[in-house]
Amino acid sequence: MIDEDQLLDAVRVVNGAGRPVHAESVRKYLGQFAGEGGYFEVSVVAADLEELESLGKLERAPAIEWNDSGPTPKTRIRYVLPSEQ
Numbered sequence: 001m002i003d004e005d006q007l008l009d010a011v012r013v014v015n016g017a018g019r020p021v022h023a024e025s026v027r028k029y030l031g032q033f034a035g036e037g038g039y040f041e042v043s044v045v046a047a048d049l050e051e052l053e054s055l056g057k058l059e060r061a062p063a064i065e066w067n068d069s070g071p072t073p074k075t076r077i078r079y080v081l082p083s084e085q
Contacts, residue, residue, distance in 0.1 A: 002030065002040060002048045008057065011049075015081065020061070023049055023075040046074040053079065 010029040014021050023046035031039045052058040061078035 001051070002045065004052070004057075006030065007045075007048055007052065011052075011058065011079065011081065021058075021079045022046075022077055042075045046077070049077070049079055050074070056082065058082070 007026070007030070010026045011021050013029055014025050019025050023042050026049065027040055027042050027045045030045065049058060053060065058079040059082050061080045063072065
C-alpha cells in the first residue's frame with residue numbers, strides 16, 4: 001500500500017494541474033516515491049485510490065458514457081476530493 005499522505009498529495013497536485021485524477025495520472029506523479037526511481041504498479045495505485053474512496057477521502061467523479069464500450073477499467077476511474085463535488 002502507498003503511504004496515504006503521499007497518495008492524497010499526489011491527487012491534489014494532479015487535480016491542481018487541471019488533469020483528471022485516476023490511477024494512471026497519479027502514478028506518474030508518485031514515480032519519485034516508488035524507490036529506485038521506478039513507478040508503482042498502476043493496479044496498486046488503482047486499489048489504493050479505491051481504498052481512499054471507501055474511507056470517504058475521495059469520491060468518484062461523474063462517469064462519462066462511451067458508446068457501449070463497457071465498464072471503465074479500474075485504472076481509469078476518475079476521482080475528486082470530497083470538497084470539490
